[in-house]
Amino acid sequence: MARRPIDDVSFGVRVAALWSASFLLIFGAVWALIFLLNKVSMVTITMAVAIMVCALLEPGVRLLTKIKIPRSLAALIVFVLGIAVLGLLTWFVIVQITDARTSLYSQLQDAAVKIRNWLVDGPTHMSAKQADKYTTDLGQTIGEHRQTIVSGAVSTARSAVGILSGAVFCLFATIFLLMDNGSIWRWFVRAMPRHTHAHAYEAGQVAWRTLTAYMRSLVLLAAINSLAMVPVMALADLPLVMPLAVLLFLGSLVPLIGVTLAGVIVCLIALVTKGVVTAIVMGVALILIVQLFGNILNPIILGKAVDIHPLAILVTVTAGTLVAGIFGAFVAVPLVAVINNATHAVRAHHRDAVAERVT
Numbered sequence: 001m002a003r004r005p006i007d008d009v010s011f012g013v014r015v016a017a018l019w020s021a022s023f024l025l026i027f028g029a030v031w032a033l034i035f036l037l038n039k040v041s042m043v044t045i046t047m048a049v050a051i052m053v054c055a056l057l058e059p060g061v062r063l064l065t066k067i068k069i070p071r072s073l074a075a076l077i078v079f080v081l082g083i084a085v086l087g088l089l090t091w092f093v094i095v096q097i098t099d100a101r102t103s104l105y106s107q108l109q110d111a112a113v114k115i116r117n118w119l120v121d122g123p124t125h126m127s128a129k130q131a132d133k134y135t136t137d138l139g140q141t142i143g144e145h146r147q148t149i150v151s152g153a154v155s156t157a158r159s160a161v162g163i164l165s166g167a168v169f170c171l172f173a174t175i176f177l178l179m180d181n182g183s184i185w186r187w188f189v190r191a192m193p194r195h196t197h198a199h200a201y202e203a204g205q206v207a208w209r210t211l212t213a214y215m216r217s218l219v220l221l222a223a224i225n226s227l228a229m230v231p232v233m234a235l236a237d238l239p240l241v242m243p244l245a246v247l248l249f250l251g252s253l254v255p256l257i258g259v260t261l262a263g264v265i266v267c268l269i270a271l272v273t274k275g276v277v278t279a280i281v282m283g284v285a286l287i288l289i290v291q292l293f294g295n296i297l298n299p300i301i302l303g304k305a306v307d308i309h310p311l312a313i314l315v316t317v318t319a320g321t322l323v324a325g326i327f328g329a330f331v332a333v334p335l336v337a338v339i340n341n342a343t344h345a346v347r348a349h350h351r352d353a354v355a356e357r358v359t
Contacts (some may be wrong), residue, residue, distance in 0.1 A: 001005075002179045007356070018238075034323065040322075042165070042166050042169075044342050045166065045170075045233040045327055046166045046167075046169045046170040046173060047170075048176060048327075048331055049170050049172060049175035050174045051177065051211070052211070052215055052331070052334065053170075053174050053213075054174050054177040055208070055215045056082075056212075056215040056216065056219060057078050057079065057082050057174075057178060057211045058208075058212055058252060059216070060074075060078040060081075060082075061074045061075050061078050061178055062148065064077060064078065071081050071179060071181055072179050075114065075175065075178035075179040076175070076179075078178065079174065079175045079178055083171070084089075091247075091326070095172055099229065115198070120339050163289050167346075168272050182204075185201075185204045185208075186201075188200075188204075189201050189204065198349065199346045199349050199350065202349045203342040203345050203346050203347065203349075204342075205343075205345075206342050206344075206345035207338045207339075207340050207341065207342040208335050209341075209344075210338050210341045211334055211337075211338055214333070214334045214337055215334070218252075218253060218334075221293060221297060222248075222249045222252035223249060223250060223261065224297065225248055225249070225252045225289055225290055226245045226246070226248040226249035226252065227245070227287060228289045228293070229244075229245060229248055229266070229285065229289060230242075231284070232285045232289075233245070233266070236270065236274060236278050236281065236282065237274070238266075238269065238270055238273065238274065238278075239269070239273055240269065244265070244269065247262045247265060247266070248260070248262045248263070248266065248286075251263070252290075253330065254317065254326070254329045254330055255313050255317055255333050256313055256314050256317055257314075257317050257318070257321070257329060258329070259286075259290060261288075262291075263283065263286045263292075266282055267279045267282050267283045267286075270282040308333065308336065308337055308340065313333055314334070316331060316332045316333055316336045317329050317332050319332065320332025320333075320335075
């Protein structure tokens with residue numbers, strides 16, 4: 001038999017080539033999917049938000065259906081209550097930010113003055129001219145660029161319309177998903193090859209349980225973190241306590257990175273208004289609160305539903321931020337958790353099926 005050229009290629013090289021080709025194909029498919037989703041970004045974002053909101057509200061619908069309320073009515077009740085709570089929270093945030101606008105402006109001005117004095121009198125020993133270059137008066141800067149800000153707001157009117165359209169689309173998608181009770185996923189499973197139906201259905205159930213548990217834990221821990229810091233900030237006599245609590249809540253919705261950035265802002269305001277000691281106390285208190293509640297309550301709330309290593313969370317959030325900004329950071333961890341648990345469920349289902357055939 002004539003010797004084939006492939007016979008001169010070692011087994012290890014052939015395995016490496018197959019792995020490389022498989023990796024390139026998978027990478028190409030993922031890149032194409034991201035590219036297509038980015039082309040319809042409004043649909044992608046609104047549907048992702050609707051699914052996550054639905055996962056958060058679904059336990060309420062399930063509770064009402066257990067007491068013999070029809071699912072459509074239960075979904076409508078939970079949806080209206082959820083929108084009412086969201087509206088009240090939005091109104092509260094707007095009022096707090098509006099009330100704190102003057103105080104925040106004053107704090108930023110004081111911060112600029114203190115930073116300038118530190119640059120001149122501190123270890124850097126800058127000249128007054130150099131320090132002024134790095135600490136330009138905030139009010140003067142805003143005044144000089146007021147027209148630019150106004151024109152920019154006018155030019156983004158279409159974006160505002162797009163946001164409004166996306167919000168309406170998200171609301172309708174949420175109510176339809178709450179009323180659906182899994183029929184969309186069952187339709188999707190039926191479109192797949194028959195021998196994969198059991199695997200896909202099991203993966204979908206596990207994925208939904210994972211997302212529900214994650215959203216419940218995320219919102220509860222974010223609320224606990226922010227509320228626990230309120231008395232600490234109040235005892236330290238920090239200004240802007242409620243706006244900072246809202247900031248901590250929103251930051252806690254993005255694991256690791258979000259709460260870190262929010263904590264840095266809290267410590268900076270403490271540093272400017274109350275000094276170094278208060279800033280250090282705020283930082284230590286925030287770390288203790290986040291770690292304490294995270295380590296004690298998170299396992300109780302989540303159980304085994306979401307089990308991701310902290311380093312994996314950091315890498316996931318960073319990658320999500322690079323790919324899709326704030327939205328990517330927000331959805332990265334639940335997406336990885338859902339894929340991870342669904343994959344384990346499919347493998348377990350396959351092993352059980354093989355074991356049944358053997359026995």
